[in-house]
Amino acid sequence: MSTFDNPFDPNRRLHTTGCSCGRHATEVEHAAEQAAALQSAVTQGEEKRFEGVVASAVMRAMFPQDASRRAFLKSVGAATALAAVSQFFPLQTATDVFASGGPLEKTDLKVGFIPITCATPIIMAHPMGFYAKYGLNVEVIKTAGWAVIRDKTLNKEYDAAHMLSPMPLAITMGVGSNPIPYTMPAVENINGQAITLAMKHKDRRNPKDWKGFKFAVPFDYSMHNYLLRYYLAEHGLDPDVDVQIRAVPPPEMVANLRADNIDGYLAPDPMNQRAVYDGVGFIHILTKEIWDGHPCCAFAASKEFVTSMPNTYGALLKSIIEATAYAHKPENRKEIAQAISPANYLNQPAIVLEQILTGTYADGLGNVVKQPNRIDFDPFPWQSFAIWIMTQMKRWGQIKGDVDYKTIAEQVYLATDTAKLMKEAGLAAPDTTSRSFSVMGKPFDGSNPDQYLASFKIKKAS
């Protein structure tokens, strides 16, 4: 029984022998005759088809037995039945909801961002017209910090926002805030971070010599924090004992590095390149060398926005996915650097952004380095990413007790939605929702997180 059959048709075929109208010997013959009529039905438009699908679903839910449905339809007629059903069930609304690409519930949207290059797709979609393409009038609003972004999204001042990829998980689990169901339908950027050290440490490149260092990361629930801790622990340093790690807003990191208050940081760009540009630090390594293809920032929205405005959400996500696909292409990177450097967006010298986005950059030690995928853009929210993040949250004592890794990952990282919208936007989408990767040579596939966690020597006892 296909969803596209019409259950209001009392003559619909119930058995597989013969044809549905009884006038043909086989269904093939019947179909051939109907083909001409169907041709004209196509032109009736998508709306009609969606209406049919929704009505059929409702009708089947009310009369699961084929025989009783048929009896009902025969006695009152299809039109009356439809009218009767619509009295109890808002067919029109349900149809609108089902029809993605249907009318937008809201076209004026506000999306918050933090002025770092990780937000590139969210920002560039504005000057480069990706939002406008889907009929949205989006204001992208620079926001003072991660906690403010979280609160303004919860307040509904923002419809959606740029967040760190661990944040929707933390918010959903109620770590560091009230538990509110959050979703992360797209990753903004992969790679794109670096460990920057003060100039005076240019001869102490071995992490084993870093005991007593003071480091900064932008937020506790960030890939920056987890990657820095991972990197230090792999080199035998306990990040909670041997060094100090503080949460510091990115612009203050550069100033603190200059003032000799901190020894280094693992931070989002443009702050790494900016330290080099200003001559106060050098890039020790890119995070790409810790985990090539790691997620960093994300496009996040509350579950409420996703369910109450499905069409707007779909259109918004499609424009973000397309912008991300555009940003992925190396040949577009210079143009993007120009588009996002004005004061309205990142407010940085274009040459700094160009070095970050093209991957041809000065490292602060006198070399020009070429790393084309220093930062890359890939929207797909692999659920194994979420599981890895949760193992690290547990490893460092941010969450305790048993964690239902798989369920939370599926709830928050909406990989199936993303895949569907990617296909609609004409992009190649993966068929699975998880994939394996390795971090500093250690493979992770997400199937046995507890075993993975147990394999680390350095961790907080829990």
Add this chain to the structure above:
Amino acid sequence: MTKSLRLRAAVVSLLLFGGFIAAWHLATRGSGEVAKMSPEYAALMGATATQGKSAMPGPFEVGAKLWEHIKRPFYDNGPNDKGLGIQLGYSIARVMTGYLLAVLVAIPLGFLIGMSPLMNKALDPFIQVLKPISPLAWMPLALYTIKDSSLSAIFVIFICSVWPMLLNTAFGVASVRKEWINVARTLEVGTVRRAFTVILPAAAPTILTGMRISIGIAWLVIVAAEMLVGGTGIGYFVWNEWNNLSIVNVIIAILMIGLVGMLLDQVLARFTRMVTFPE
């Protein structure tokens, strides 16, 4: 005599200013050539690294940028980039809204407290507890309950400017000379009329002193509040330029904040002089 004093003071002020600018200029002068680097590498670096330019901008740099801002005070390039005039306008509008709301609450309430010893004693504990709370401590609570960042900023202005006005009004009203009130009583002047024709004029200078303190505090707070909630306003401008590590613009914003604060204070000082009476 006074004229020559004023002239001499102006000359001293100018000399001090000139000295300050000269010292600033000398202190921030670049050290010239730094380490040798390849031209390809140098092209990717900023002036601090290539020419040994000081990280702190010099007075001429600030002057040039200031002129740029003054030439175009009201441009609007989208939600995150507006002219200095627009930013100041937003801040002043927020301060004025919160401040006027505070006036509407504080002055009648202050009158009540000042005229009734009972209310004075009854409300005192509340005022004493609420008065010393830093305005910014209200911010998270306001954001959480009001659920609107712009209204929250106004609320913070309101809550911080209400106390000095309230206390000064109460004090001014309570300390109106007893003889005047007794004369009014002898002449059988009604309570309402007595409040408006005797107590208000007598307490006006104290009330306006409270208002002057409040506007100063309100202007101090708005910058911090806007840095926190962002969006618009001079505080947001400072935060935005700080993200960009543009110290030039931060200095300009500081200068503007000082000038506007002085203007607001002067306006209220003038009002105070208007209602002050010789005894």
